[in-house]
Amino acid sequence: MTETETNMTRPVLEARGIVRRFGGITAVDGVDVTVGQGEIVGLIGPNGSGKSTMVNLLTGELAPDKGTIRFAGKDITGVAPYRRARLGIARSFQMLRMFTSMSVEDNMLTATHIHMKRGLLSSLLNLPSARAEEDEVRARARDLLAMFELEQFAGRPVTALSIGQQRMVELARGVLSGPKLFLLDEPAAGLAPPNVDRLIALIKRMRDEFGISILLIEHDMRVVRELCDRVVVLDSGELIAEGHPETVVNDPAVIEAYIGKGWSRRAQA
Numbered sequence: 498m499t500e501t502e503t504n505m506t507r508p509v510l511e512a513r514g515i516v517r518r519f520g521g522i523t524a525v526d527g528v529d530v531t532v533g534q535g536e537i538v539g540l541i542g543p544n545g546s547g548k549s550t551m552v553n554l555l556t557g558e559l560a561p562d563k564g565t566i567r568f569a570g571k572d573i574t575g576v577a578p579y580r581r582a583r584l585g586i587a588r589s590f591q592m593l594r595m596f597t598s599m600s601v602e603d604n605m606l607t608a609t610h611i612h613m614k615r616g617l618l619s620s621l622l623n624l625p626s627a628r629a630e631e632d633e634v635r636a637r638a639r640d641l642l643a644m645f646e647l648e649q650f651a652g653r654p655v656t657a658l659s660i661g662q663q664r665m666v667e668l669a670r671g672v673l674s675g676p677k678l679f680l681l682d683e684p685a686a687g688l689a690p691p692n693v694d695r696l697i698a699l700i701k702r703m704r705d706e707f708g709i710s711i712l713l714i715e716h717d718m719r720v721v722r723e724l725c726d727r728v729v730v731l732d733s734g735e736l737i738a739e740g741h742p743e744t745v746v747n748d749p750a751v752i753e754a755y756i757g758k759g760w761s762r763r764a765q766a
């Protein structure tokens with residue numbers, strides 16, 4: 498096989514046998530998750546089943562007790578979060594994390610500092626090379642804000658926007674960082690139904706136009722059904738089902754897991 502063929506067939510993300518305990522709780526218990534190139538994989542399960550913990554393990558914010566994580570062909574199990582970001586892993590948060598004192602545009606630009614070729618010194622000295630790079634990044638930020646229908650808010654404080662709009666800024670910021678893999682932790686949470694439709698369309702564009710592979714945690718089953726090529730289901734930290742969204746949501750073990758835990762109100766909505 499040539500190198501290109503290998504890259505096409507090899508998943509962008511391969512997490513194997515991941516275990517993470519918190520005191521007496523095993524939040525993630527021997528889970529395998531793979532995401533293929535250009536794939537949108539759903540990570541679902543009742544509240545407290547280990548979904549966000551899994552994302553934190555993939556970004557490096559948490560270290561696993563057991564297991565290995567390979568990304569773009571490299572073992573990244575012990576690699577620091579900022580280096581994983583540089584390698585091309587972006588994420589969004591279940592609870593929004595914005596730089597609340599900054600404008601929408603400046604929040605966007607925080608994503609690109611991980612990649613800036615010119616160091617802080619050349620920026621401080623205001624060298625032409627640093628200015629040219631910054632101008633280019635600002636132009637790309639404006640283009641993405643337009644794609645997310647946020648361009649009129651570029652100069653506004655990010656806190657002046659609704660939660661739904663701030664979620665869109667978070668997604669645009671992630672795309673601006675140029676990731677290979679985007680980990681989305683409940684992007685539809687708190688969005689009104691018309692905005693959920695927009696979100697679905699935007700996530701499709703992230704994959705189709707930007708080639709970003711996606712791992713999507715979501716309680717809104719409409720989002721899962723419309724977007725995901727494949728779904729992985731966790732229950733009490735264990736992987737209990739995997740497959741096509743329609744098959745998985747009709748799997749008795751999955752229904753039992755949700756009913757046993759009290760089907761989340763958000764999942765019913």
Ligand SMILES: Nc1ncnc2c1ncn2[C@@H]1O[C@H](COP(=O)(O)OP(=O)(O)OP(=O)(O)O)[C@@H](O)[C@H]1O
Pocket residue numbers: 519522524542543544545546547548549550551591
């Ligand atoms: N930092 C932590 N310290 C201790 N326990 C934690 C920590 N993070 C998560 N847990 C526990 O691990 C389990 C899994 O939590 P996690 O947040 O991963 O679930 P989740 O599937 O994302 O749930 P939700 O759908 O409610 O967001 C829960 O029992 C939770 O209380």
Ligand SMILES: [Mg+2]
Pocket residue numbers: 548549550591
């Ligand atoms: Mg969570």
